[in-house]
Amino acid sequence: MSQETQPKSGHDGPYPAPVIVGGLTVDSGWIDYNGHMNVGYYGVAFDQALEAMLDDHLGLGETYVRTAGHGPYILQSHLHFTRELLEGAGYAIHYWLVDTDAKRLHYYAEMFAEEDGALCATQEVLVLNVSQTTGRSAPFPGWAQARLARMAAEHENPDLAARLGAPLGIRRNS
Template sequence: MAYYLVLFDRGYDVVADHLGMGAEYARTRRMTTYTGDARIAYLNEVHRDADLVTTYQILDHDEKRIHAFQELRHAGDGKVAATCETLTLHIDMGGPKVCPFPADVMERVAALAASHAGLPVPDGVGRPIGIRRRPKVAP
């Protein structure tokens, strides 16, 4: 189960680099991101030798947070193996505490969010967790 999260995290690492918040950002600017919340849905089995790709879509953001949705897909047929909805927090490592994105990073986050604005909201976003029960019918 944990390996799915590792794959989603590696997919996010590529996005974080694109946004200017990768490993170098943490070293030089002493800021990073933490996952404040994550929900993984396991939809189809993944075998050890599977060829997989991840997607990343920004659903919403503000000056300190990114709400995103990722899919883990089989490269060959595109079948979705799992999804991961996250709330990412921008962190000042000196605290550590949640803090606003610097202007240059915010500009890249906003640009990526704008490029995703026309995409449909993926199935499963905001889905509650719990046991669904059928209403009991009175005799």
């Protein structure tokens, strides 16, 4: 398969800022013994919504992998939990594309409870485009680089800077 395959999904913009993937529901199988969504399923929830965003807007989801022989691989992910979600709760995820280059994209996402709009979790991720043939990084095709550049420009938001790259550690009062 040629990596320069023309896009089979997504669109060339404009892109809403943020891109919102809504109408999602906490699955009963995601509930742990504490009675709320298990920590691991927050990652699943973000990933499933990311797939929809990548395919519907950028054309870089499952359709891209099948037609171009390349796909997005998550290299690093940071999750922050701010409020629990219970079984059957509705939620939406908001995505901002923070940065991109020929092979990578950096996004930030927030998960909101549909019931009251409360922030439940955030995720910051670095994604790499990988050839399914070689298993190595490869540049996105030209059409994808153009879409990513446009989305990054349309998502530029100085207010996000304070939310990115949060350190992990025990904070002590002196």
